[in-house]
Amino acid sequence: MAKYSWPEKPTLLGTPVKRLDGPDKVTGRARYTHDINRPGMIYGKIVRSPYPHAKVVSIDLSAAEKAPGVKATLAYMKPGDEVHYQGDPVAAVAADTEERARDAARLVRVRYDALPQVSSEAQAMAADGPKWSTTQPNTRAGQRAETGDLEAGFRQAGHIVEQTYSTHVITHVCLETHGAVCEWDGDKLTAWVSTQGVHQCAQGFAQALGIPQTNVRVITQYMGGGFGSKFAPDSQGIICAKLAKAAKAPVKLMLDRKEEHLDTGNRPSAFAKIRAGVSSGGKLTAFDGQSWGTGGAGAGSGFPLPYLYQFPNRRRVHTDVYINAGQQRAMRAPGHPQGCFLTEILMDELADRVKMDPVEFRIKNAPPLAPNAQWIKYFQEGAKRFGWDKRHATGDPTPGPIKTGMGVSAHLWGGAGRGSQAHVDLMSDGSVVVKCGTQDIGTGTRTLVAIVAAETFGLPVSAVKPEIGDTIYPFSGGSGGSTTAASVTPAIRTTSVNALDQLFAKVAPTLGVTPDQLAAEGGRVFVRGNNSKGLSWKDACKLIGTEPISVDGKWEDGLSSSGTSGVQFAEAEVDIETGVVRVKRILAMQDCGLIVDKLTAESQAYGGVIAAINFALFEDRILDRVTGQMVNPNMEWYLLAGMSDVPKIDIVLNNMPERGVIGIGEPPTVSTASAIANAVRNATGATIRSLPLHPHKVLAALEQERAGGTN
Amino acid sequence: MSPKDGFGFSRRDFLKTAGAGSLATAVTAAGVAEAHAQAGVRALGPGDVPVTLTVNGRRIDLRIEPRVTLLDAIRNRADLTGNKRVCDRGACGACTMIVDGRTVYSCSTLAIEVQGKQIRTVDGLASANGTLHPVQQAFCDVDGLMCGFCTPGFVVSTIALLEKHPNPTPEQARKGLDGNICRCGTFVRVMEAAMAAATSSAGGVRRG
Numbered sequence: 001m002a003k004y005s006w007p008e009k010p011t012l013l014g015t016p017v018k019r020l021d022g023p024d025k026v027t028g029r030a031r032y033t034h035d036i037n038r039p040g041m042i043y044g045k046i047v048r049s050p051y052p053h054a055k056v057v058s059i060d061l062s063a064a065e066k067a068p069g070v071k072a073t074l075a076y077m078k079p080g081d082e083v084h085y086q087g088d089p090v091a092a093v094a095a096d097t098e099e100r101a102r103d104a105a106r107l108v109r110v111r112y113d114a115l116p117q118v119s120s121e122a123q124a125m126a127a128d129g130p131k132w133s134t135t136q137p138n139t140r141a142g143q144r145a146e147t148g149d150l151e152a153g154f155r156q157a158g159h160i161v162e163q164t165y166s167t168h169v170i171t172h173v174c175l176e177t178h179g180a181v182c183e184w185d186g187d188k189l190t191a192w193v194s195t196q197g198v199h200q201c202a203q204g205f206a207q208a209l210g211i212p213q214t215n216v217r218v219i220t221q222y223m224g225g226g227f228g229s230k231f232a233p234d235s236q237g238i239i240c241a242k243l244a245k246a247a248k249a250p251v252k253l254m255l256d257r258k259e260e261h262l263d264t265g266n267r268p269s270a271f272a273k274i275r276a277g278v279s280s281g282g283k284l285t286a287f288d289g290q291s292w293g294t295g296g297a298g299a300g301s302g303f304p305l306p307y308l309y310q311f312p313n314r315r316r317v318h319t320d321v322y323i324n325a326g327q328q329r330a331m332r333a334p335g336h337p338q339g340c341f342l343t344e345i346l347m348d349e350l351a352d353r354v355k356m357d358p359v360e361f362r363i364k365n366a367p368p369l370a371p372n373a374q375w376i377k378y379f380q381e382g383a384k385r386f387g388w389d390k391r392h393a394t395g396d397p398t399p400g401p402i403k404t405g406m407g408v409s410a411h412l413w414g415g416a417g418r419g420s421q422a423h424v425d426l427m428s429d430g431s432v433v434v435k436c437g438t439q440d441i442g443t444g445t446r447t448l449v450a451i452v453a454a455e456t457f458g459l460p461v462s463a464v465k466p467e468i469g470d471t472i473y474p475f476s477g478g479s480g481g482s483t484t485a486a487s488v489t490p491a492i493r494t495t496s497v498n499a500l501d502q503l504f505a506k507v508a509p510t511l512g513v514t515p516d517q518l519a520a521e522g523g524r525v526f527v528r529g530n531n532s533k534g535l536s537w538k539d540a541c542k543l544i545g546t547e548p549i550s551v552d553g554k555w556e557d558g559l560s561s562s563g564t565s566g567v568q569f570a571e572a573e574v575d576i577e578t579g580v581v582r583v584k585r586i587l588a589m590q591d592c593g594l595i596v597d598k599l600t601a602e603s604q605a606y607g608g609v610i611a612a613i614n615f616a617l618f619e620d621r622i623l624d625r626v627t628g629q630m631v632n633p634n635m636e637w638y639l640l641a642g643m644s645d646v647p648k649i650d651i652v653l654n655n656m657p658e659r660g661v662i663g664i665g666e667p668p669t670v671s672t673a674s675a676i677a678n679a680v681r682n683a684t685g686a687t688i689r690s691l692p693l694h695p696h697k698v699l700a701a702l703e704q705e706r707a708g709g710t711n
Numbered sequence: 712m713s714p715k716d717g718f719g720f721s722r723r724d725f726l727k728t729a730g731a732g733s734l735a736t737a738v739t740a741a742g743v744a745e746a747h748a749q750a751g752v753r754a755l756g757p758g759d760v761p762v763t764l765t766v767n768g769r770r771i772d773l774r775i776e777p778r779v780t781l782l783d784a785i786r787n788r789a790d791l792t793g794n795k796r797v798c799d800r801g802a803c804g805a806c807t808m809i810v811d812g813r814t815v816y817s818c819s820t821l822a823i824e825v826q827g828k829q830i831r832t833v834d835g836l837a838s839a840n841g842t843l844h845p846v847q848q849a850f851c852d853v854d855g856l857m858c859g860f861c862t863p864g865f866v867v868s869t870i871a872l873l874e875k876h877p878n879p880t881p882e883q884a885r886k887g888l889d890g891n892i893c894r895c896g897t898f899v900r901v902m903e904a905a906m907a908a909a910t911s912s913a914g915g916v917r918r919g
Contacts, residue, residue, distance in 0.1 A: 022851035023843060025859030026866055028793015028833040034860075035792035098787060099776060175797045175805060175860040175894050224795070224860030225894050257798050442858025442895050599854045607857060607896030635798035635892065643888040646898040 004494050004556050006594060006657060011521070012455045014655055016599035020447045020461070021222070021440070030222040033194040034254055036181040042071050044243045044253030045101040046236060047091040047108045048263070049083035052119065052324035052628030053132065054112035056081045056090060063107040064093050069100035072247035073108070076239060082134060083112070084297035085326050086629055087262030089235045094243040094251050117324040117628040121269060121294050124321045132297060132322045139292075142318035143302050153286025153313030157277025159353035165342040166271040166690040167673075169294070169621040170614075171261050172331055173640065176224020178264045179254030180237045182244040188215045189241055193233065194254075196226040196441050197478030202471045204233040209241055220439045220469045227611075228330030229265035230441075231478050261633040265329025266621060268301035269293045270338035276311070276346055282354045284365045287311035292319040293338070295328030303335030307343035308375070308410055309365045324628050325621075330480060332611060333413060333666035337673060344409040344674035345689055348681060352394060358408055358678065359383050366410065371659055372563025375410050378589035378654075379567055382408075385652070386569040386587045395685030401577040404584070407570045407678025411670035415592070415663035416562030417486030419555050421474035422495040424453065426503055426549040430538040432457060434496070435467040438476035438488045443665055444600030445484055451597055452489045456496035458521035459537060474552065482663025486560035489596055489661045495553025502551065506543045507535065560660040564667045566590040568609070570675035571647075574683045576702055579695030581617055581680055583647040586672060591654040593662035598653070601664055605651040608668030613647075614640050616673035620692050755823070762823050766791065767835025777823050781815075782806045784822035785832065793833035793863045797892075804891030805864040807871075808832050814871045814890070833863035836870065846870050846908040855904035857895035865891050869905045878909055 006013065024030040049056075061073040072094040077083070083090065091108050095101040116130035123129045124138040132138055154160065174194075181192040189211065195201045198218040206213035223230070233241070240253035255264065272291035279285050293301035300320045351361035359379050366375045383389070388406060396403035423435040434453045440446040449466040457464070467473060477487055504515035507525050511518070511533060519528045526534025534540075569587040574580070586609050595601050618639035622631045632638045651668075673691060680698065681687050686705035688697055756777040764771045764784065771789050785791045794817060797805035801819035808817045809831040817832075836844040843851065846869045856862040865888065872879060872887035879887065884905045893901070 016854075018851055019854060019856070021859070022854075022856060023847070025856050025862050026833075026843065026847040026850045027837045028791075028863045030859055031792065032795075032860065034795065035786070037787070037790050037792070097776075098783065099778060173894055175795070175803070175858070175892075177797075223858060225858045227894075257800075444857075603854050603857055603895075603897065603900065606899045610896030610898060611894075634800060634802065636800065636802040640892050640894070641898070642890075642892060643885045643898055643902065646902075649899055 004497060004559055006493070006559060006660065007455060010455055012451050012461065014595045014598055014657070017447060017451055017461055017597045019444055019600060020450055020466070032176055032222045032224050033179060033181060033192045033220065034176050034224065036192045036252065038181060038183055038250040041181070041250040041252055042094050042096050042247055043098040043101040044092055044094045044240050044251045045105040046089050046239060046259065047093070047105050047110065048259065049086060049088040049090055049112065051083060051112055051114050052086045053115040053117040054083050055115060056083065057111040057113055059091055060109040061091065063109065064104045067095070067100065067104040067107050069096040070104045071095060071249060072243045074239065074242055074246065076235065084133060085262070085324050087259060087326060089239065089263070092239045092243060094247050119323055119325065119623040119625050119628040121271065121292060121321045121323065124294070124323050125292070132324050136298065136322070138322055140320045142300060142320045144317050146315040148313030150286055150288055150313050150315050154277045156279055156285040158280030159350070160275060160277045161346060161349045161353065162275045163346070163349065163689055164271065164273045165345055167269060167338045167341050168691050169266050169269045170619045171266045171621050171638070172227045172229040172264065173635070173638065174225035174227060174229060174260065177255040177257065177260040178230060178234060178236055180233065180240045181250060181252045182241040183250035184245055187211055190217045190219070191237065191241065192219045193237060194223050194230060195220050196223070196230045196439065196480055198439050198469060198471050199437055199475050200231050200478045201233050201237070205237065205241060208233065208238045216471070218471045223439060223441050226441050226479070227332045228334060228480055231480065234264070257635060258633040261621070261630060261638065263326050265331065266296065266326060267331040268295040268328040270301065270303050270342060272305060272342045274342070274346055276350060278350045278354055280354060282356045282361055282364050284309060284311045284350070285313065287314040289316045291316065292321050294321040294323050296323060296325040297327055298322055299327040301328065304339040305342060307339040308412055309343065309347065309362070310367060325623060332608070333670050336411060336413065336670040337612065337615060340409060340411050340670050341674045341677065341691060344671065345677055345687065348407070348678045349687060359388060362408065362410065371656065372565060374565045374591055374654065375567055378565065379408070382567050382569050382587055382589045388569065391682065394682055396683050401575050403574045403576055403683040405572060405679045405681065405683025407572070407675045407682055408567065409671035409674035409678065410565070410567045411667055413482060413564050413667035413670065414562045415482035415486060415564055415667070417490055417555055417560035417661065418477060418483060420476040420487040420491040421552065421554045422491040423474050424495045424499040424551045424553070426499055426541060426544060428541055428544040428546065428548065430541040432459065432464045433467060434464055434492060435473040436476050436488055436491060437468070437471055437473035438484060439469045439479055441479045443479070443484065443604060444597055445479070445488060447600060448485055448489055448596045449492050452492040453496045456493060456500060457537070459523055482665040482667065485596060485663050486661045487555055490559035491553060491555045493559055494556050495551055498553055499549050499551040502549045503540060503544065507540045510543060558660065561593060561662055564591050564662055564664070566667050566671065568671045568675045570672065570679045572676050572679035572683060574680055574698060576684060579698035581676070581693050581698060583613055583617070583676055585647055586649045587652070588650070588668055589652045589654070590664065590668055591656055592664035593659040594657040595653060595655045596661060601653060602651050604664045605653065605668040606649055608666070609649050609672050610641060610646060612669045612672030613645065613676070616676045616691060617693055620694070760823070763826055764822060764830060765828065766830045767832060773822070775822060777821065779822050780818055781808065781820040781822045781825055781830070782817035785817070791832055791834045795860055795863060797860065804868060805861050807864040807867045807891065809867060809871055814868060833867050836866065844870065845911050846873065846904070849904040849908035849911065850901070853900045853903045853907060855897055855900040857897050861891060861893040865893070865901050869908065872905065873909055881906070
C-alpha cells in the first residue's frame with residue numbers, strides 16, 4: 001500500500017464547504033492588487049503604440065517630465081524598434097495621481113513611421129499581401145500528424161463531407177486588469193501582482209531586472225480572474241518596478257480596460273478545411289484537415305484536431321498565421337474549444353448523412369469506456385436526463401418564427417498534478433497553520449488547502465489557517481492547466497500526515513500505546529477502536545511542548561491523476577426573423593476524480609459553461625480591416641452575458657474518489673459552444689460553421705439554406 | 712424588451728440620465744449644483760477643490776480635482792477599496808453604489824456632484840461587529856462568488872433590488888441584476904443568493 005492515501009470515509013472531502021474567503025469578498029475587505037494603497041504611493045501609466053505596425057523614430061519625454069506631479073518617466077522602446085500591434089508598450093510615466101499620470105502620458109511625444117499592417121488571416125495568407133513584420137514571414141508551418149491509410153479510409157467511406165469551419169478570437173477580459181504595485185527597499189523588491197503564479201512572477205522580475213530571485217517577494221492574496229493570461233510580470237510589471245526604482249516611491253500600475261483587451265492575451269482563431277468520410281454503417285473512416293489560425297504578432301495557434309472521436313485514418317496539417325494584433329496566451333482549456341467546435345459540427349453533418357441520431361453516432365465513434373474516458377456513459381445517461389428522446393430531426397417543424405433544437409458535444413482534458421511544496425505548523429495551543437505558495441484565482445484553492453488539512457487532523461475547516469499567495473511560502477506552480485487542485489492538495493495531505501505522525505509520537509506515551517494505534521477524528525486524538533481512550537485536540541497539542549511541530553512536505557504520486565471526460569447537452573431557441581439565439585438549457589456531465597469541495601467544484605463547472613455561452617453567442621475581438629484598430633476594446637461593445645442571458649444549467653459531477661484529485665477549471669468550458677451550435681442547426685436546419693453565432697451569421701445561414709442548402 | 716418594472720425605468724435608462732447630468736453639473740459649484748445650473752455656470756478647477764462626501768454615514772473631506780470620479784475619490788483618496796473599477800465606463804456594474812436610494816455606476820459619476828447625498832458602498836454593509844448583511848450572507852452560503860471582483864457590485868445591486876422589491880419575481884431579479892457582469896460565471900448562484908436573501912429576510916432587508 002502506498003504511504004499516502006485519501007481517507008476511505010472522509011468527513012469533509014466531497015462535501016459542500018463554503019469558501020473561506022467569502023466574507024472578505026462580499027464585504028469588500030479582500031484586498032486585490034487593484035486595492036493595495038501604500039504610503040507615498042504614486043501611479044504609473046504606459047504609453048502605447050496607436051499603430052498596429054510601425055517603426056519608432058523618436059521618443060521625447062521632456063514635456064511629460066515637466067508635467068504637474070510627474071515623478072518618473074522611461075522609454076521602453078528605442079528609436080528604430082518596430083511595434084507589431086496596437087497597444088505595444090513604448091514608454092511610461094509615473095505621477096502623484098492617476099489623473100495626472102494619464103495627462104503626462106499624453107504629453108509623451110513618440111514619432112512613428114507607419115508600416116503596412118495585417119489585420120486578418122486572409123490578408124496575411126494572400127500571396128502579395130502586406131507583411132506583419134519587416135523581418136519574419138507571415139506564416140509558419142505548425143502541427144503535422146498522419147496516421148493510417150488516408151486513401152483507403154476514403155475508399156471505405158459511403159459518404160464524404162467537405163467543409164470549412166472556423167472560430168474567432170476572444171480576449172480574456174479579466175475583471176481585475178493586469179497590473180502590479182511595486183515597492184523597493186534598497187535592492188529588494190516587493191511586488192503585489194494580479195497573477196496566477198507568484199513564484200513564476202518572482203522569477204520573471206529577477207530575470208528582467210537583473211537581481212537575485214531571493215530579493216523578490218511577490219504577493220497575491222486575492223486575484224480578479226486570469227483564465228490563463230496572468231503568469232508573468234509582463235511589460236506592465238517590469239515597467240512598474242522600474243518606475244518605482246526611478247521615482248524612489250511605491251508605484252501602482254494597473255492597466256485600463258482598453259490596454260487589457262489589446263495587450264494581455266487572447267484565444268487564437270482557428271480555421272480548418274476538412275474532408276471527412278463515414279461508412280454507410282456510421283463508422284468514421286477518414287479525416288483530412290488543413291488548419292490555420294492566428295495567435296497575433298508572432299505567436300502560435302495550435303489546437304487538437306480531429307478532436308476526441310476515432311478516425312482510424314487521418315491527416316492534419318496546421319499553419320500558424322501572424323497578424324498585427326496582441327499575442328495570444330493560454331485561455332481556459334487552450335486549443336480545446338476550437339478543436340472541439342471544428343470537429344463537433346462536422347460530426348452532426350456526418351450523422352445526418354448516415355441518418356443516425358447524433359448521440360448514437362457519437363457513441364459508435366467514441367473511445368471505449370475507461371476511467372478517464374466516460375463519454376459513452378455520459379451520452380447515455382445525459383440523453384435520459386435531458387429528454388433527448390423529445391428531440392426532433394433536423395429542422396423544427398413548428399410554425400412561427402421561434403424554432404427550438406437540441407445539440408450535444410463532448411470534450412476531454414488532462415489536469416494532472418505536479419510538484420508542489422507545503423509546510424505545516426502545529427502549535428501547543430492547538431492552532432494549525434498550513435502554508436503553500438500557491439494562489440487562489442477564484443477557484444477556491446485557499447478553501448481546498450484548509451479542507452485537506454482539516455480532514456487529515458480530524459478538525460473543522462475553521463480550525464485550520466491556510467496561508468497562500470506569497471513567495472515567502474513553499475514553492476507551488478502556476479495556477480494553469482487545471483493542475484492546481486491536483487498539485488496542491490496532495491502536498492497538503494502528505495505534509496499534514498507527517499505532522500500528525502509527529503503529534504501521535506508525542507501523545508502515544510501518555511495514552512500508553514504506540515503511535516500507530518492512534519487516530520485523529522472529530523476534534524480528538526484517540527486509540528483506534530476505543531474512542532473514549534484519548535484526548536481532545538487541544539489537550540493532545542499541549543504535549544507538543546515549546547517547540548512547535550513544524551513539517552515540510554511535497555506532492556507525491558498516488559493522490560492525484562490526470563484525464564477527464566465530459567459531455568454537454570444544449571437546448572436553444574432561434575428567432576429566424578431576427579437571427580437571435582437564446583440558450584434555454586444546458587446539461588453538463590463531468591468528472592474530476594475525487595471531489596474536494598462540492599460547492600466550489602460545481603461553481604467551476606457553472607463558470608465554464610457560462611464562459612462558453614459567451615464564446616458561442618456574444619464576445620468577439622473585432623479588428624478594423626483598414627486601420628488594424630480594435631473597434632470594441634471596452635465592455636459595452638465587447639459583449640458578455642448578463643443575468644438575463646444565462647439559461648437553466650444542470651451540473652452532474654461524477655465523483656471518482658479512487659482516481660485521486662483532478663482539476664476541473666477548464667474541461668467544462670470546452671464543448672458548450674459546439675453543443676449550442678448543433679442545437680441551432682437542429683432548430684433551423686441551417687448549419688453555421690463559424691463562431692460566434694451572431695444574428696447576422698444566423699440569418700445568412702438561413703438565407704443560404706433557403707437558396708439550396710448549407711449542407 | 713421586458714415590461715418596465717417598479718423602478719419606473721431601467722437601470723440603464725437611469726444611468727443614461729445620470730451621465731448627462733454629470734456633464735451638466737461637472738462645471739457647477741459643489742453641493743448646490745442644481746441651483747447654480749439655473750442661475751448660470753460657475754467654473755471650478757482646474758486644480759484641487761474641496762469636496763465633502765457622506766459615505767456609509769461617515770463624512771469624508773477631500774481636496775480633489777473636479778474631474779475625479781466618485782469611485783476614484785473613494786478608492787484612491789479615502790482607501791475604501793471594496794467597490795471595483797473594471798470597465799471604467801458604466802458597462803459592467805462592479806463599481807455600483809447606492810446614492811440617495813438609487814444605484815449608480817460610480818465610475819461614471821463625478822464625486823463633486825454627489826456632495827450632500829447619502830452614498831452607500833459595499834464597505835459599509837456589514838454591522839460594526841462584523842455580522843454580514845443578509846444579502847452578503849446569502850452570497851457566501853450558496854457560493855455566489857468566485858474570484859470575487861464583480862461581487863461587491865452584485866451585492867450592492869442585490870440590496871438595491873430587494874429594497875425596491877422585497878419579494879422579487881425571478882424576472883424582476885434578473886432585470887435588477889442585468890447591469891452587472893461576471894467573468895468567472897457566477898450568475899446561477901448569484902441569482903440563487905438574491906432569491907434566498909429575499910426569502911430569509913422576508914421582505915425586511917435591513918437598510919445598510
